[in-house]
Amino acid sequence: MAKLTKETYLYWYELMLKLRRFEERAGMLYGQQKIRGFCHLYIGQEAIAAGTQSAMRPDDRMITAYRDHGLAIAKGISCNAAMAELYGKATGCTKGKGGSMHFFSKEHSFFGGHGIVGAQIGLGAGIAFSDQYLGKDNVTICYFGDGAARQGILHETFNLAMMWKLPVIFVCENNGYAMGTSVGRSSNVTNIAKLGLAYDMPSETVNAMKCEDVHDAVSRATERARKGDGPTFLEMATYRYKGHSMSDPQKYRTKEEVEEYKKQDPIETTLATILKKKYATQAEIDEINARVDKEIDDCVEFAENSPFPNDDELYKDIYVQQDYPFMME
Secondary structure, eight states: OOOOOHHHHHHHHHHHHHHHHHHHHHHHHHHTTSSOSOOOOOTTOHHHHHHHHTTSOTTSEEEOOSOOHHHHHHHTOOHHHHHHHHHTOTTSTTTTSSOTTOOOBTTTTBOOOOOSTTHHHHHHHHHHHHHHHTTOOOOEEEEEETTGGGSHHHHHHHHHHHHHTOSEEEEEEEOSEETTEEHHHHOSOOOGGGGGGGGTOOEEEEETTOHHHHHHHHHHHHHHHHTTOOOEEEEEEOOOSSOSSTTOOOTTSOHHHHHHHHTTOHHHHHHHHHHHTTSSOHHHHHHHHHHHHHHHHHHHHHHHHSOOOOGGGGGSSSOOOOOOGGGOO
16 A cells, blocks of 8 residues: 555545545434435545545546545535535536435536446446547546346446446445445345456455445555556445435444444544644644535525525536537538
C-alpha cells in the first residue's frame, strides 16, 4: 500500500464527518417533512466514499444506486446542491427533479443515483466502454448493494467486461441486508466476492469500515484498469446504522448488533489514528468540526431559501437532440 500521509487522514476525517452530519440532518428534516419521497441514508458506510476518492482521479467516473448522497458529495457535488435536491428545489444537482435517489453531475463525472436495483451495473460498464473506445484513460467505479448482486445483469455485465477488458471497478457495498433480507437468507453464497471468480475477474473482500483498506484495494484496481488489464470486483464489507430507508422499522436486526458495529466506526477510528500520530491537535480537530457544522447549517439555509422549479420544467430534460456524423447529410 502506498504511504498514507497526514493530509490523507485529515481529508478522510473531514469528508466522512461531512457525510455523517449531512445524512443526520437529512434524516431530521425528513421527520419534519421538509424532505419527502424516498430517502436512503449512508450513515456507517462513509469509509467507502472516503477511501475510494483518495485512490482515484477527480475525472474518473462514478455511478451508484439510490443510496447516493454520500458518494455524490464525496465526488464533488456541493452540500448546497445536494440538500437543495432533497428539498426538490431548482438549485439542486438535478434541478429538483431527481430527488434523493437520482443525484447527477456531468461536471463531476457522477452519473447517478439509480432507483432500479442493479440497472447501474450495466450502465457502469457502458461508461467504461465509452472511455475505452474513445482512447481515454479514465476508470469507472460502479457501486451496487448486496441485493443487486443477485440480479442477472451482474453476470451478463461481468462476462462482457472481462471479455473486453473494460476499465471498470465493480464495488458491492455489502451492508448485510438487502432492504430487510440478510445475505444469508438470499443465497448460499454469502462471500459475494466469489461471484467474480466465475469470470476470472480479480475479486476480493475488503474491510470497508477502514479507509486504509478501501484506499489500498481501489488503488490496486485503478492501476490494473489503467494498464488495460480490465475490471476488478471488490466486495466492501460495511454496515448501515440506519434502516434501509426512512420508513424501515428495522425489525430484522437487534439494537445490540448495530451497537457492536458502531465499535468499528470509521470516523472514530480515523480520528484516533490522527490523534495518536499527532497529525492534528484537539484544537485543530475542533476547528474541522466547526467548519463542517457550519457547512451543513449553510446548506440547509440555502435549500430553504431556494425556489421550487417552474412548471415548465416538467417538459425539459426529457429528451436530448444528438447529431452523430453518420446521421448527417
